Amino acid sequence: MRYKLDLDIEEVNTDRRDFLRRAATVGGLAIAPGVILYQTGAAKPADQAVSSQQRWGMLVNTNVCQEDCDACVTACNEEHGLWDLGRPETDAQWIRKLNVKDKQTGHVTSLPMMCQHCENPPCVDVCPTGASFRREDGIVLVDKHTCIGCRYCMLACPYKARSFVHEPLQDQLPHSPRGKGCVESCTLCVHKVDRGDNNTACAEACAKDGHQALLFGDLNDPSSEISKQLKQHGGTQIRADLGLNTGVRYQGI
Amino acid sequence: METTRFSSIDANSLQYWILLGGLALATLVGVLAAHHMDLEGHHISGMSNQIVWGFPHVAAIFLIIAASGALNVASISSVFGKTDYKPLARMSGLLAIALLVGGLAILVLDLGRPDLLIVAMTKYNFKSIFAWNIFLYTGFIVITVIYLWMMMERKMNKFIKVTGFAAFLWRLILTTGTGSIFGFLVARQAYDAAIMAPLFVIMSFAFGMATFILVLMASYKWTHRTLGDVMLSKLKNLLGIFVAAILYFVLAYHLANLYATEHHGIERFILLDGGIYTFLFWAGHIVIGCLVPLALVFIKPMSQSRGMTMLAAGLVIMGGIAQLYVIIIGGQAYPLVLFPGMEESSSFFDGVVAEYTPSIFELLLGFGGICLALAIVTVGIAILEFLPESLSDKALSLDSARSNSI
Ligand code: SF4
Ligand code: SF4
Numbered sequence: 127m128r129y130k131l132d133l134d135i136e137e138v139n140t141d142r143r144d145f146l147r148r149a150a151t152v153g154g155l156a157i158a159p160g161v162i163l164y165q166t167g168a169a170k171p172a173d174q175a176v177s178s179q180q181r182w183g184m185l186v187n188t189n190v191c192q193e194d195c196d197a198c199v200t201a202c203n204e205e206h207g208l209w210d211l212g213r214p215e216t217d218a219q220w221i222r223k224l225n226v227k228d229k230q231t232g233h234v235t236s237l238p239m240m241c242q243h244c245e246n247p248p249c250v251d252v253c254p255t256g257a258s259f260r261r262e263d264g265i266v267l268v269d270k271h272t273c274i275g276c277r278y279c280m281l282a283c284p285y286k287a288r289s290f291v292h293e294p295l296q297d298q299l300p301h302s303p304r305g306k307g308c309v310e311s312c313t314l315c316v317h318k319v320d321r322g323d324n325n326t327a328c329a330e331a332c333a334k335d336g337h338q339a340l341l342f343g344d345l346n347d348p349s350s351e352i353s354k355q356l357k358q359h360g361g362t363q364i365r366a367d368l369g370l371n372t373g374v375r376y377q378g379i
Numbered sequence: 380m381e382t383t384r385f386s387s388i389d390a391n392s393l394q395y396w397i398l399l400g401g402l403a404l405a406t407l408v409g410v411l412a413a414h415h416m417d418l419e420g421h422h423i424s425g426m427s428n429q430i431v432w433g434f435p436h437v438a439a440i441f442l443i444i445a446a447s448g449a450l451n452v453a454s455i456s457s458v459f460g461k462t463d464y465k466p467l468a469r470m471s472g473l474l475a476i477a478l479l480v481g482g483l484a485i486l487v488l489d490l491g492r493p494d495l496l497i498v499a500m501t502k503y504n505f506k507s508i509f510a511w512n513i514f515l516y517t518g519f520i521v522i523t524v525i526y527l528w529m530m531m532e533r534k535m536n537k538f539i540k541v542t543g544f545a546a547f548l549w550r551l552i553l554t555t556g557t558g559s560i561f562g563f564l565v566a567r568q569a570y571d572a573a574i575m576a577p578l579f580v581i582m583s584f585a586f587g588m589a590t591f592i593l594v595l596m597a598s599y600k601w602t603h604r605t606l607g608d609v610m611l612s613k614l615k616n617l618l619g620i621f622v623a624a625i626l627y628f629v630l631a632y633h634l635a636n637l638y639a640t641e642h643h644g645i646e647r648f649i650l651l652d653g654g655i656y657t658f659l660f661w662a663g664h665i666v667i668g669c670l671v672p673l674a675l676v677f678i679k680p681m682s683q684s685r686g687m688t689m690l691a692a693g694l695v696i697m698g699g700i701a702q703l704y705v706i707i708i709g710g711q712a713y714p715l716v717l718f719p720g721m722e723e724s725s726s727f728f729d730g731v732v733a734e735y736t737p738s739i740f741e742l743l744l745g746f747g748g749i750c751l752a753l754a755i756v757t758v759g760i761a762i763l764e765f766l767p768e769s770l771s772d773k774a775l776s777l778d779s780a781r782s783n784s785i
Contacts, residue, residue: 199726215427215734219727227722239717239725252563254509255502272498275491277431278509284566286715286727289428290491293420306420307491364717368565379718 181245181264182314183345183373184329185352185361186237191339193236196223198340201331202240205315207299218289218304220312221328226379235379238328238340241266241287241312242364243373249279249288249311258309264345264373265314275307284365287311314342314373345373383466383774385764388602395761398601402754409747412740413488421491424741429733430711435489437703438745441586442482442752443516443557444579445699447550448587448621450475450523452614454550457543463613463775466767467595468543472527473759474591475550476520481752483516485744508559515553522546531764554583561706568645569710574635578628582699585621589695592618594756596689598766607772615688619676622695626669629702641719648713649705653732656709659701668698708735 202208202221211217221240227233243266250258250266257273260266268279280288288311295304301317304310315326329340343352355361361375389395416424426433452471456464487493503510526542529535558579561570592614599606633650636642647653649660675681675691682688712733717723723730737745760766767774 211422213422214726215429215728216422217428219428222725222727222729224717224723224725224727224729226718227724229720229722239727239729248565250504251506252509253504254507254513255498256504272495272502273492274495274499276499276509277491278507278560280428280431281564281567281711284715285717286429286729290421290426290431292422292427305492307417309491365566 176261176263176320178262178264179346181345181373182319183243183264183343183352183375184314184326185341185343185355186374186376187339187341188235188237188376188378190337191236191238192337193223193225193234195335195337197331197335197337198238198328199223201327202312205299205327206302206313207297207304209297211293213292216290216292218291218310220287220289220310237376237379239285239287239364240328240374241283241314242285242370243312243314245371245373246369248282248284248368248370252278252282254278261316263319265316265319266311267313267316268308268310270303270305270308273305273308275309277309279309283311284368284370384768385469385766386768387762387764388598388760388766390761394601395757399754399757402750402757405750406747406754409485409744409750410488412743412747413493416740416744417488417493423738425736425738426741427733427735429728430708430735432707432711433735434704434708434737434741435485435744435748437700437707438748439482439485439489440557440707441696441700441703442478442485442748444554444583445586445590446475446478446482446583447519447554448583448585449478449591450546450550451584451587451617452591453526454543454547457539458547463610466770466775467591467610469527469530469765470595470760471591472523472530472546473765474594474756475587476523476527477752477755477759478587478590479516479519480755481748481750484751485748488744508556508563512553512556512560515549515556519546519549519553522549550583551580554580561710566715567710568642568716569649569706569713571642572632572635574628574632578625578632581621581624581628582702585618585625585695586699588614588618588621589692589699592692593689593696594753596685596692598756598760599770602766604766605769605771605774607770607775609772609775610770611685611688615676615682615691618692618695619673622669622672622676625702626665626673629664641716644716645710645713648732649709653709653713656705656712659709660705663701664698664705666698667694668701669695672698711735 199221203210206220208218208220221238224237224239226235226237243264245264247258247260247266250260254276255272255274257269258266258279259269275290277290280290288309290309291304291306294306298304302313315323318326324342326342329342332338332340341352341355343350345353345356347353356375359377361377362379363370363372363375424433450471452464453468455461456468487496490496499513505511522542522545526539526546529538529542555576558576562573562575564570596606633646636646649656651657672691672694675687712735714723714728714730714732717729
């Protein structure tokens with residue numbers, strides 16, 4: 127029964143096998159300095175490595191985020207095959223809508239909360255096997271081949287951004303492999319990033335609904351829209367006191 | 380003059396096999412329960428994405444810290460030169476190993492991917508205190524085995540002191556390491572305290588001593604060997620001192636937390652309105668686990684009764700489990716604060732106290748680990764010479780007179 131995950135992996139198409147192999151490679155080499163060989167699929171030339179020249183991130187404008195909208199959540203669930211089993215306590219949630227109410231004024235801010243892709247991620251620090259890792263380009267991932275499911279990273283994450291896969295999985299999506307007994311969280315749609323989409327499923331859905339509350343981009347590129355926005359209007363980190371230098375920033379909080 | 384005579388216990392009685400059979404069965408049931416959770420996925424447990432460490436962790440961490448405390452008796456004799464305790468040193472080493480193995484078995488079986496244990500043993504992230512603990516635990520077993528060997532092999536006796544000292548240091552680091560697992564969780568209000576590590580050390584002293592007393596009393600009673608009042612009252616007094624020290628550290632911990640405004644929420648939760656956690660804290664940990672045992676151990680006439688000593692040790696264990704339940708599960712149940720001073724709500728249980736009720740599988744797994752530890756002791760004392768034939772007052776005075784004269 128335990129080998130189910132591996133069998134599943136063999137069944138799916140090459141794309142996903144490649145992803146897993148890559149993920150494993152990165153997991154193994156994550157501590158090596160400099161360039162990490164993270165070969166990607168068709169969209170990106172194989173010789174082009176993931177590098178620290180980029181730092182992928184996200185800007186959330188809570189001023190335009192609607193309290194009753196959860197398009198980003200639905201899009202994420204569909205993109206990654208996070209099927210709702212009707213058990214909210216144990217179902218995976220990579221992104222959630224959080225309502226924050228000021229007790230004094232009664233003002234409610236609604237915002238999406240997900241892995242903040244910390245530059246100094248506590249989840250990576252505590253992971254005993256190194257399964258939690260941060261790619262050179264700032265995306266924090268879990269290597270499904272080395273995650274033993276100890277859940278220490280879930281305790282360490284200050285944003286409660288991680289979910290444990292509590293049940294056997296069916297109908298997995300090839301580009302977003304999951305594993306029973308492993309921990310997972312927002313991948314910043316790494317498969318889309320590597321494909322060159324330059325966007326995430328949640329940000330696309332938000333834009334499609336006309337809200338434009340989510341902006342994905344390269345924080346290291348001064349000419350990117352996200353950098354310009356941040357430079358002009360600023361952006362806050364949630365729990366900045368922890369000094370994690372998050373890749374997800376918020377406006378309007 | 381005669382030295383302590385050790386002998387293995389007679390394993391040919393029906394009672395022995397019933398005991399061992401019962402322990403083995405309970406262990407097996409625990410393994411099966413874990414296997415079932417593994418097949419079905421952890422959703423059948425009481426755990427969730429909010430409470431990620433449940434009852435198995437409570438039981439496992441209890442056993443692990445009790446293990447390092449169980450080695451106390453041996454340390455007192457070889458490190459601090461209190462020869463009166465020397466006859467008990469072997470048993471103390473055996474119990475330490477057994478408890479640690481029981482605790483580790485639970486931890487491993489509760490992993491999401493126990494089949495990947497080999498990964499845990501071969502890939503290390505040296506920044507992780509958890510990875511360090513894997514070394515500390517295996518190292519503890521190795522050092523204690525060597526220490527036992529030095530004690531049991533006459534030729535090697537001269538190394539007792541140095542191996543004993545190594546084991547003593549190692550186990551202090553080990554418990555500090557276990558406490559630090561929580562101390563490193565900076566974002567969690569309940570754990571963000573440096574005092575966590577020394578608190579765990581002192582808890583280990585008390586839990587280890589309580590377990591040692593119970594196991595010792597039971598094995599002497601069931602094998603009809605004599606356990607004198609002198610030895611027992613020494614152990615009992617030590618237990619009392621350790622329990623008093625826990626009270627002191629817990630007081631310091633909560634006072635320090637009350638001093639920092641950001642921790643008022645969690646303090647209120649544990650001390651006042653946390654429901655089951657508040658109840659377990661006051662009734663379980665403070666009253667049953669500390670105050671009652673202190674009275675039983677130090678106040679006459681209770682302090683003169685063996686039955687009461689046994690009860691005190693049992694209560695310290697129960698109170699210890701309650702205390703760990705409050706620390707481990709209560710600490711997770713209290714909501715993470717993302718926006719201090721604001722009210723948070725979401726579909727992911729932000730801002731609300733997480734629910735947790737242990738499932739039968741988790742209880743069986745935790746209980747199975749405890750039984751595994753006891754089974755190891757039961758087998759150990761039957762095959763090797765761990766127990767002194769007599770711990771009567773007379774035998775002890777002869778023994779210590781002899782040691783002192785060397
Ligand atoms: S938000 Fe949590 S899961 Fe994401 S990188 Fe930071 S600590 Fe890790
Ligand atoms: S659950 Fe997996 S990713 Fe998280 S700390 Fe444990 S091994 Fe690392």
